Amino acid sequence: MRHRTSILTLSFIAAVTLASSAFANPPISSVAVAPQYDTTHVYVAPAEVDTFVQAFLGTFGGQSTPQVVATVTPTPSSTTSQLLQTPAGTVSLFGFKTPVPYPFGLERNGYLVRDLDIAVKAARDAGANVIVEAFPDPIGRDAVIQWPGGLNMQLYWHTKHPDYKPLETIPENRAYIPPGAVDEFLKDFLTFSGGKVVADDKDASAAEIGKPRDKFRRIEVQSDFGRMLVLVSDGHLPYPYGYETTGYEVQDLQQTLEKAKKFGVNVLVPPHQARNRQTSIVQFPGGYIAEVHAVSK
8 A cells, every 4th residue: 555655646746747847938949059159239430440340359359251331220221241250259340321220239249040030939939029020131131139128139040151160268248137127037038048047146246337335136147149147237337337238258357458458449447356357348449348357267
């Protein structure tokens, strides 16, 4: 009888587990390719494009693809376009010759996906809003989505699959999310990306966001798209925090900043220690603001 009771108990537990699983979010196959195909979108005035290219590549190394003039939006527009590929991260650079159609310019980055239709459906099913439906561009297709908390990003697919070598260091997508939206954002983004939270510090020093006397919640996420640093903020941020959408990891921060200054890059926040890194915030010619850091050994 005891043996039979044990079998019935195990059967009941298994049934409950299966029932619970049926109501859980089903896993979504990864639509990501790799971090070297994920780009920060940078918009500068056409007259400042070349100066920005010189400063960005002078700071991080790497090279640019040939500059082209194209329409990269679903409505008529014209922009210079090129890809800046560095060991620390990639930039899609736009110098619009016409007014920028809404909501372009508000998206922080572009994620290359294996199949755009599958990726858009996966994002929508996970909880994102599709704010620009899929449209063709000169080399593929694109769409723009928005996550809870107001974070916009572009998904893109190339007709001819690109082949880029891996990055030496993977940049962080720095996402400032309000407290009331962070749990929903995490649930939705992790469902879409297949990623995971690798660190969640609810009592981190807010020196990292310019408020050394305060604490804040700091969350690190990793997925096949790369790294994301979620900075939970009430919006009471000193300038320039919140404007930097990407954090670049370098081997030697001071050396990198010295190189950057030679190309007209302004250091907005001097180097300082925050957690396990030396960090600084800089502004490139053309207005692009970025965080740069070196991890303490």
